[in-house]
Amino acid sequence: MNLPLFVGAILNGLATGGIYALMGVGLSVILGLLNLPNFAHGALYAVGAYLCYAAAAGPFGFWAGIVAATLGVAALGGLIELLGVRRLYGSHPDYVLLLTFGLSLMLTEVIILVWGPIGITFQPPPILAGGVDLGVTVYPKYRLAILAATLLLVLATWLFLERTRYGAIIRAGIEDRDMASALGINIRRVFTVAFAAGAGLAGLGGALMVPVRGLLPAMGSDILPFAFVVVVLGGLGSLPGAILAGMLVGVVQSVMTVIWAPGADASVFALMSLGIAVLPQGLLGKR
Amino acid sequence: MARPGRQRSLRHLAALLAFAAALPFAVRPVVAVEIWIFAIAAMGLNLIFGYTGMLSFGQATFFGLGAYAGGLLLVHFQVPLFAALAGGALAGALAAAAIGYLCIQRAGTYFIMLTFGFNQMFYFIAYKWTALTGGDDGLPNVPRPPATLGAASIPLNTTVRYYIFVTVVFFVLFAAMQRIVESPLGMILQAIRERPERAAAVGYNTKLYRWIAFVIAGAYAGLAGVLYGMMFGIVPLDAISFITSGDMVFMVLIGGVGNLYGPILGATGLKWLSEVVSVLWKRWPMILGAALVIVVLFLRGGLVEAWVRARGAVAARRAARGAGAEAA
Numbered sequence: 001m002n003l004p005l006f007v008g009a010i011l012n013g014l015a016t017g018g019i020y021a022l023m024g025v026g027l028s029v030i031l032g033l034l035n036l037p038n039f040a041h042g043a044l045y046a047v048g049a050y051l052c053y054a055a056a057a058g059p060f061g062f063w064a065g066i067v068a069a070t071l072g073v074a075a076l077g078g079l080i081e082l083l084g085v086r087r088l089y090g091s092h093p094d095y096v097l098l099l100t101f102g103l104s105l106m107l108t109e110v111i112i113l114v115w116g117p118i119g120i121t122f123q124p125p126p127i128l129a130g131g132v133d134l135g136v137t138v139y140p141k142y143r144l145a146i147l148a149a150t151l152l153l154v155l156a157t158w159l160f161l162e163r164t165r166y167g168a169i170i171r172a173g174i175e176d177r178d179m180a181s182a183l184g185i186n187i188r189r190v191f192t193v194a195f196a197a198g199a200g201l202a203g204l205g206g207a208l209m210v211p212v213r214g215l216l217p218a219m220g221s222d223i224l225p226f227a228f229v230v231v232v233l234g235g236l237g238s239l240p241g242a243i244l245a246g247m248l249v250g251v252v253q254s255v256m257t258v259i260w261a262p263g264a265d266a267s268v269f270a271l272m273s274l275g276i277a278v279l280p281q282g283l284l285g286k287r
Numbered sequence: 288m289a290r291p292g293r294q295r296s297l298r299h300l301a302a303l304l305a306f307a308a309a310l311p312f313a314v315r316p317v318v319a320v321e322i323w324i325f326a327i328a329a330m331g332l333n334l335i336f337g338y339t340g341m342l343s344f345g346q347a348t349f350f351g352l353g354a355y356a357g358g359l360l361l362v363h364f365q366v367p368l369f370a371a372l373a374g375g376a377l378a379g380a381l382a383a384a385a386i387g388y389l390c391i392q393r394a395g396t397y398f399i400m401l402t403f404g405f406n407q408m409f410y411f412i413a414y415k416w417t418a419l420t421g422g423d424d425g426l427p428n429v430p431r432p433p434a435t436l437g438a439a440s441i442p443l444n445t446t447v448r449y450y451i452f453v454t455v456v457f458f459v460l461f462a463a464m465q466r467i468v469e470s471p472l473g474m475i476l477q478a479i480r481e482r483p484e485r486a487a488a489v490g491y492n493t494k495l496y497r498w499i500a501f502v503i504a505g506a507y508a509g510l511a512g513v514l515y516g517m518m519f520g521i522v523p524l525d526a527i528s529f530i531t532s533g534d535m536v537f538m539v540l541i542g543g544v545g546n547l548y549g550p551i552l553g554a555t556g557l558k559w560l561s562e563v564v565s566v567l568w569k570r571w572p573m574i575l576g577a578a579l580v581i582v583v584l585f586l587r588g589g590l591v592e593a594w595v596r597a598r599g600a601v602a603a604r605r606a607a608r609g610a611g612a613e614a615a
C-alpha cells in the first residue's frame with residue numbers, strides 16, 4: 001500500500017472516529033444515567049444533518065446550520081425525554097427502548113416527507129473548500145477541520161463532565177442514581193438535561209458530517225450500529241472509553257476501506273466481537 | 288388436574304384450527320401466508336423475549352440468513368422442499384449459535400444493542416455481496432418445489448395450496464414450541480427470566496440455557512425465512528433488515544409478551560394493519576413507529592391487555608347499570 005493513501009485513510013478514520021466518539025459519548029451518558037439504549041440516537045443525528053442543510057440555505061450559511069442542528073436537536077431530545085421517556089421510568093427498560101425505536105422510525109419518515117427519499121450532496125463552506133498539502137498527501141481542508149472540531153468537542157465534553165459541578169452531578173447519577181437523588185440532587189432534571197445534551201451532540205455530529213457524506217434519510221440507521229459498537233467496545237458509562245473506541249472504530253473502518261472495501265463495515269463488528277470475547281467489560285469499563 | 292387442562296388445550300386447538308380456516312377468507316390469501324410465516328419467526332422470538340426475558344432486536348438476521356440459505360439451495364441445487372427448509376433452519380441455528388454466544392455474554396441493555404449491531408452487520412454484507420444475494424434487487428427465481436413425503440407428492444403451485452402447507456408447518460412448530468415451553472427446559476428459562484441470580488444459585492448454567500433458547504429461536508426464524516423466500520419466489524433485502532426485526536418485536540409485544548398465542552395475534556394484527564393502511568398510505572415505517580409509541584405509552588400489555596381492559600370496562604358499566612336499576 002502506498003503511504004499517501006494510508007495517511008489519508010488514517011486521517012479519514014480519525015475524522016469519522018471523532019463523530020463516532022461524539023455519538024458514543026452522548027449514548028453512553030444516556031445509557032449510564034437512564035440505563036436504556038437510545039435507539040433514536042441515529043435518527044437524531046439525521047435530523048441534525050437535515051436541520052443544518054435547511055438552515056444553511058439562510059443568510060448565515062453553514063455556520064447557522066451547525067448552531068441550528070445542535071440547539072434544535074437538543075430541544076427535540078429534551079422534549080422526547082419530557083413527554084415520552086419520563087412517563088416510563090419505573091417500568092421495564094425494554095419499553096423505553098421500543099419507544100425510542102418507534103420515534104426513530106417516525107423521525108426518519110418525517111425527514112422523507114419533508115426532504116424526499118433521495119440523497120442530497122452538500123459542498124463545504126468556501127473557507128474550508130479545497131485541500132491542504134501535508135507533505136505526504138493532499139488532504140481536504142474540511143475533513144481536517146472536522147478532525148480538529150471533534151477533538152475540541154470531545155475534549156470540551158470531557159472537561160465538562162470531569163471538571164464542572166454539573167458534570168460531577170451527571171457522573172454521580174451514572175454511578176448511583178438513588179444515592180445522588182438522596183443527596184438532594186434533582187435527578188429528574190439531570191435526566192432531561194443529559195438527554196438533551198446527548199441529543200445535541202448527535203445533532204452536531206450529523207451537521208458536521210453533511211459536507212462529507214451528504215444527506216440521506218437512512219443516514220441515522222446507518223450510523224446507529226457503529227455508535228452502539230463504540231459504547232459496547234468502550235465500556236458502559238465510560239466516557240474516555242467511548243472516545244477511545246470511537247477513534248479506534250473510525251480508523252479500523254477507514255483503513256479497511258483501503259485494504260478491502262467490501263469488508264470495511266464487517267471488520268468493525270469483527271473488532272467488537274473480538275472485544276467482547278477478550279474484554280467483556282469494554283476497553284475502559286468498570287462494570 | 289390434567290383432564291381440564293387437556294380439555295382446554297383441545298378447545299384452544301379447535302379455535303386455532305377455525306382461525307386458520309377463516310383467515311384466507313378474511314384477508315388476501317397471500318397476506319394469510321405471510322401471517323403464519325411471521326408468526327413462526329415471532330414464536331421463536333417469544334421464547335427468548337417472552338419466556339427467557341432477553342429482547343433480541345436482531346431476529347431478522349436469522350430470518351434473512353435462513354431465507355438466503357434456503358433460496359440459494361433452491362436456486363442453485365434444486366433441492367427438495369424439506370431439504371431447503373432444513374437448510375434454512377440450520378443456517379438460522381448456526382448463525383444464532385455463533386452470534387448468540389457473543390451476545391449472551393452481556394445481559395440486558397448490552398444484549399439488545401449487540402443483537403441489533405450484528406443484524407446491521409449482516410444487512411451490510413447482504414447489501415454489498417450482490418453476486419450472492421442480489422443486493423438491493425433481491426435473490427430472484429426461488430422455486431417452490433412440491434411437498435414430497437414418501438411416494439406422495441403434492442404440488443404447491445397455488446397460493447391456497449401453499450397456505451395450507453405453511454399452516455401445517457406452523458401447527459407442527461407450534462406444537463413443538465408448546466412442548467418446549469412446558470418442558471423442564473421451559474421452566475428453567477422462565478426461572479431465568481424471573482430471577483437470573485436465583486436460577487444460577489440453584490445450580491443452573493444460565494448462560495447455557497439462554498444460549499439454547501437463542502439457538503432454537505434462530506432455527507425458527509431461519510425456517511420462516513425459507514417459507515418467506517418461496518412465497519413470492521424472491522428473497523428481498525428487506526428480509527434481513529432491522530425493520531423486519533422491529534416488526535417481529537412489535538408482533539410479540541402487541542400479542543402479549545410470554546403468551547403462547549401472542550405471536551399469532553401479533554402477526555395477524557400487524558400484517559392486517561399494514562394491509563389496511565398501505566392502501567391509504569405507502570409509508571409503513573411511520574405507521575409502525577406511531578403504533579409502537581402508542582402501545583408503549585398507553586397499552587403496555589398488548590392486545591391481550593386491551594381486550595381484558597375493554598371487557599373490564601364493559602363489565603363495570605354493566606355492574607353500574609345494574610346497581611342504578613336496583614337503586615331506582
